[in-house]
Amino acid sequence: MNKVYNNRAWWLILPMLILVAFSAVIPLMTVVNYSVQDVFDANTRFFTGTEWFKEMLNDPTLHAALARQFAFSLTVLAIEVPLGIGIALIMPKKGWQASAILILVTMPLLIPWNVVGSIWQIFTRGDIGLMGWGLRELGYGYNITASPVDAWATIILMDVWHWTPLIALLCYSGLRSIPDAYYQAARIDRASKWAVFRYIQLPKLTNVLVIGVLLRFMHSFMIYAEPFVLTGGGPGSSTTFLSQSLTTMAIGQQDLGPSAAFSLIYFLIILLVTWVFYTAIMNMQKDDNNKEA
Amino acid sequence: MSESMPTTPDAVRQTAAAADNRRRRKARPATNQWRRRGLMTAYIVFVLLPIYWLLNMSFQSNTEILGELTLWPENFTVEHYAKILTQSSWYMGYLNSIAYVVMNMLISIAVALPAAYAFSRYKFIGDKHLFFWLLTNLMAPPAVFLLPYFQLYYTVGLFDTHVAVALAHCLFNIPLAIWILEGFMSGVPKEIDETAFIDGYSFPKFFVKIFIPMISSGIGVTLFFLFMFSWVELLLASTLTSTDAQPIASVMTQTKGASGIDWGVLAAAGTLTILPGIVVVYFVRNHIAKGFALGRT
Numbered sequence: 001m002n003k004v005y006n007n008r009a010w011w012l013i014l015p016m017l018i019l020v021a022f023s024a025v026i027p028l029m030t031v032v033n034y035s036v037q038d039v040f041d042a043n044t045r046f047f048t049g050t051e052w053f054k055e056m057l058n059d060p061t062l063h064a065a066l067a068r069q070f071a072f073s074l075t076v077l078a079i080e081v082p083l084g085i086g087i088a089l090i091m092p093k094k095g096w097q098a099s100a101i102l103i104l105v106t107m108p109l110l111i112p113w114n115v116v117g118s119i120w121q122i123f124t125r126g127d128i129g130l131m132g133w134g135l136r137e138l139g140y141g142y143n144i145t146a147s148p149v150d151a152w153a154t155i156i157l158m159d160v161w162h163w164t165p166l167i168a169l170l171c172y173s174g175l176r177s178i179p180d181a182y183y184q185a186a187r188i189d190r191a192s193k194w195a196v197f198r199y200i201q202l203p204k205l206t207n208v209l210v211i212g213v214l215l216r217f218m219h220s221f222m223i224y225a226e227p228f229v230l231t232g233g234g235p236g237s238s239t240t241f242l243s244q245s246l247t248t249m250a251i252g253q254q255d256l257g258p259s260a261a262f263s264l265i266y267f268l269i270i271l272l273v274t275w276v277f278y279t280a281i282m283n284m285q286k287d288d289n290n291k292e293a
Numbered sequence: 294m295s296e297s298m299p300t301t302p303d304a305v306r307q308t309a310a311a312a313d314n315r316r317r318r319k320a321r322p323a324t325n326q327w328r329r330r331g332l333m334t335a336y337i338v339f340v341l342l343p344i345y346w347l348l349n350m351s352f353q354s355n356t357e358i359l360g361e362l363t364l365w366p367e368n369f370t371v372e373h374y375a376k377i378l379t380q381s382s383w384y385m386g387y388l389n390s391i392a393y394v395v396m397n398m399l400i401s402i403a404v405a406l407p408a409a410y411a412f413s414r415y416k417f418i419g420d421k422h423l424f425f426w427l428l429t430n431l432m433a434p435p436a437v438f439l440l441p442y443f444q445l446y447y448t449v450g451l452f453d454t455h456v457a458v459a460l461a462h463c464l465f466n467i468p469l470a471i472w473i474l475e476g477f478m479s480g481v482p483k484e485i486d487e488t489a490f491i492d493g494y495s496f497p498k499f500f501v502k503i504f505i506p507m508i509s510s511g512i513g514v515t516l517f518f519l520f521m522f523s524w525v526e527l528l529l530a531s532t533l534t535s536t537d538a539q540p541i542a543s544v545m546t547q548t549k550g551a552s553g554i555d556w557g558v559l560a561a562a563g564t565l566t567i568l569p570g571i572v573v574v575y576f577v578r579n580h581i582a583k584g585f586a587l588g589r590t
Contacts, residue, residue: 009415012407019404023464024430027441090329099578104337110570112525114542115563123343130346133362222434224528243436250440263437270432278425
């Protein structure tokens with residue numbers, strides 16, 4: 001679409017800008033403020049410069065949390081994206097089954113995040129949970145409070161349960177936008193199923209997949225409530241992710257300076273990733289526009 | 294007379310389509326169909342099983358839950374639901390949650406509509422940077438903003454009110470709304486705006502009378518997403534409230550008593566938080582898929 005250059009459009013943006021700035025800029029400034037000071041009480045504070053940042057960047061617990069965070073985010077992406085595509089491909093396209101399955105598949109996305117944690121806590125407990133009990137009956141000593149492997153597997157399974165629907169729905173909408181004529185042409189060419197997927201369906205999915213990967217990455221990167229309820233970060237600190245380390249530091253230990261510095265580092269990582277995806281999305285749109293023109 | 298030759302163009306098309314369908318059915322082996330259905334069923338079972346277990350537990354008495362594991366409630370009871378629906382500390386949690394979610398939806402959509410219009414129709418100084426900045430807010434981890442929010446809302450005297458949570462959720466909901474709406478608005482041809490202005494419509498009148506009805510399905514989908522993300526977010530909601538505006542999530546922590554967790558009530562409360570989502574998703578079921586793609590397929 002050809003956009004008109006008109007700076008009066010700022011008036012339309014203004015109300016939104018004020019509101020978001022109130023919620024985003026002022027708090028962020030507070031964080032920046034704390035990150036360069038050592039606060040003892042309301043009246044005593046010292047300027048520390050970059051000391052907190054240095055401390056945080058060399059903090060082994062932070063390194064460990066960051067490594068776990070990346071491991072977690074990449075694992076869930078690696079499972080959820082192919083699985084989501086697969087489910088989108090087998091979802092029925094019309095009839096009442098399509099509506100029913102759409103509603104059922106969407107359901108996990110609409111459950112409050114701590115309730116997701118509670119559901120899985122109940123489901124996986126050895127004494128009262130179907131899965132925990134079932135695995136024990138099968139002879140596997142399943143215990144998420146003692147075994148880090150079980151805890152990890154359970155959290156990943158929970159995340160797959162919770163968020164694969166997002167990828168599936170995105171891909172489903174992408175697949176529905178493919179005109180029937182493409183498939184007819186493929187049938188005339190006697191294209192194999194794989195060829196149809198590779199050359200017709202997958203190219204159409206790239207747009208939605210970028211959005212899906214972006215949303216999934218950022219949500220998994222700030223995951224908090226689900227593991228907090230399910231494992232409490234344990235056993236030990238084997239499932240303590242970034243958000244939880246941060247909240248423990250800021251609320252639990254009241255270390256304002258270090259946790260503010262931590263927040264900013266965390267935010268910068270997210271910013272970097274967002275920028276990469278944003279550039280990708282913008283380039284895609286440019287390509288689309290060029291094609292149309 | 295189904296074998297007679299079709300005469301009208303429509304009939305020709307129908308016969309051709311029917312033949313095509315027959316061929317397609319023959320071409321695709323029946324086993325393939327069944328494998329598809331089997332996989333789909335397996336996935337649906339995977340989705341439903343944990344939810345079923347929650348539901349199952351919410352209808353059992355606590356002695357039954359902690360006793361022998363039973364696959365369905367043998368002594369069906371609604372005592373947990375009765376407790377939630379009669380104690381004000383419980384049902385107020387739901388009302389508080391719904392109150393701030395609705396408030397947030399109204400605020401977000403009101404400011405996002407004009408902003409999304411500006412992004413979809415005009416170029417202006419800093420538009421790309423502004424859009425990127427909005428996107429970063431969508432990504433901002435709530436944990437980062439926890440402490441400053443607490444202090445900010447405490448200072449301005451909004452702590453423990455519904456407005457505080459509604460405003461805090463604007464942080465990610467307004468950018469999301471703009472992103473989705475912009476996608477839908479860009480699908481409306483610009484000629485419509487131009488024609489309306491030539492016909493003498495003022496901008497506000499055009500926007501409310503013509504433009505908004507044209508993207509009504511987009512607005513519906515956006516509202517659904519605003520509802521969803523405000524409803525599921527709890528870290529900010531529970532930090533910014535203490536008693537008067539406590540969301541259901543914080544109320545649920547009450548189930549951890551001295552004698553362990555009250556599993557039955559926890560399960561019943563959890564089940565009740567799923568219901569509003571199902572009601573809402575039913576209304577937008579035909580548009581969700583498009584909305585999830587932020588209007589960009």
